[in-house]
Amino acid sequence: MSEPNSKPAWGLLQQDIVELLRAKYWNNTKNLKSLLTGNTAFPLQISLKPPKGNAALNHLSHFQEFVDSWRSFCEQAEDKSLHVKVNWDTVRFRMLSEQRVPTTMTISDITALAQMLGSKQERQLTDWQYRIAFIFDSLAIELLKRTVHPIKSNYEHELFIELIVNLEALSAFSDSDLKLLVKLIPQLYKGMGRGCYLRALPVIVVDTKFIEKNLRFIESVTSAIIDRSAKEVGLLSWLDCRDKPKDWLLVKPLCKNAEDALGGLPLLRMSSETLLSFELPAKNILVIENDQSCLSLDTIPDTIAVSGGGKNVSWMKANWLASKRVAYWGDIDSEGLAILSDVRSKLSTVIPLMMDSDTVEAYLDRMVDEPESVAKEPVALTDRELILFRMLRNGDFGCTRLEQERLPIDFVYEKLRLWAE
Template sequence: MKTPETIVAEIRRRLTAKWHSDIADNEAAFPHSFPLGRPSASDLRADYATVHAQTVVWQDWARSRGVELTYETRLAKGGTKQSVPTHIHIDSTDRAAAIVGETWPDRLARSRERLVILREHFPYLVDLGRTIRLVDSYSTVDFSLLLTVAGWYLENPSRAELGITPRQVPIPGVHAKWLQHHIAGVRALTGITDLGLLPRHPPRIHFTYLDPDHRASGGRIHDSATVGDAFTPAYVPEIVVISENKDTAIHFPPLARGISVEGVGKGGKTPASFVWLRSAPVLVYWGDIDRDGYEILNGYRVDFDRDIDSILMDPATYAAYEQFGTDLDQHGKPIVAGDPKPVGRLRVDERTMYERLIDPHHKGHRRIEQERIPLSQALNAVAETRG
């Protein structure tokens, strides 16, 4: 016979999958009966005491939650007839939410309030269940902005033909990132699949020329390149150093035929788009000694399809500079241990350091920012890599 914990998990799964359709009257998720599992005839004959104990547990559980059990009569030890529970009956979505707990009761109440608003202001919506699920994660402010933006487009549908950027949409309180993150909701409420918003600009990289002869000649030191645009650097680099910190990249020491590139976060698709960068004879990545740093390094190797060298991200460097570390991320939030992500492109020493930093039993700092390491050390490390 299943345990109450197992049944609660099944109720949660059904609630998660169908709650939106249920409250929108599209498809009822409840009432629903969940099977408890059927003891075998041999168990009833040999050990009815255990079955009886399980029955009592279920009776107490059902009574405390106001739900009903379904029984069947079974033959037990000595040929006696006993009532054995077979199903637990959950009569409504609200009952299921109360049993599962967590945020579910408040979540359903909030969604029903929003459902009333959507029915009143957008009566033509066909699949209200799908829409209410779409806006489920919206904060109160975001939902209010959604109604405002959808109303603005519906007031004059030709506004979808303005050809403006998300930042240029003239609605108070609406900024580009909000519209980009909530555009699916606007489309759902308006039925306008193309809002006429101009695409974001192509990604670009920023980099610094490190070659001392080039810098002495009066050529530009800092440059940028846009993906898809025709561009040739001032010289084809023999060595490229990708540095996740902007200041570190800008102030990297002079390096013959070198270029330092400012990192772009996780994944290296943008810098990998440039042949002159991707094909540099020596390609080095330098990031923070923390979880993100190693995951970014792994992503660069995947996107470049190349075993990029790393510098100053090994256990020896960690040991030397751990005293300058921190346990806060770049947003000032505590760094916590966690499960590893797929990082199959890390080398052995990198993987060792990565696993140490995410180990809940790790005693040292979980992050050493690359700025804490002198640039002279980085230059020496690059020279060793260059051979």
């Protein structure tokens, strides 16, 4: 027989069921959305785990509490008109005669589930219902004004699904955000951006920062109402808007002629996309991994430096670079040599500067350890570079990285001027 004060595994009480429902359905985002969209069908049948065999005899007090608590719950549910039903069976127990025992709970719909869990969940559900109803009702009015570009017929179900899928974003919207959303969607049509940046999109009333901030949510709603391809290709592509540049590179002319040719600007930022087509006005192009190393330079004849790309060297496949003398200078470590390999795969004539074993040997005392070495051997290194890559990765120099910033400026200028002149 069990200890008298230990709680058995059978006979779930109301607080047990509430905790179970909250964990399994409400706090589990995937399960909650499945209920809201109808993928998981109501009614829910929840077992109350009634006792079996002689279990009730071993815990008579718990059995009585189990039965009484659900009898009391049924009375309260009836008074409050809860859409929750407790199902009872008549069970014959040895020494206890026949007993009416609660066996399962039936939860009829999402409203009943929220009622079961408490006022917080009821408020959440009411808030979601308000937001969804506002979008449906307001969009119906606004879409009537859309005369040129068609919308999908019978879009309501698809829109509802997308709103539930994006429930977190929808919940974060203020009332003013909801109004902006329903003003925006009817204005959108395929190709309206005409190759401009998103911030230049020709919309009225709505600010384009709102679009940028809520791009994925707007994409889902647009896909549901107007054109499914908006989600398939991405909203920016569907609108024919250019991506905002994310990879600004530092461009620094290193002589007066180059600076004059760039409008007298001593420093400027260009995106990788721009540099693919914009030819820099100097014979020598020096590509540097780190911005700080670039900023330390000045007075290199007929030279413009480009820095800050790190691993992003995609722009170096630009056709105009074929007519230039191009050098690359980065850290001497496995990652720096891997970037050099990537550069060479795009521009075979690139000249590496200060990325050799002689430089390492000269400044061994300035080396540090690379946080994590590149595992895969680069494919576009020379034999000597590949040997250096392996030696660095194996720790043959004691440490594994010589950062370009640790090289003395007089040494750097000597190497750069020899290359440039």
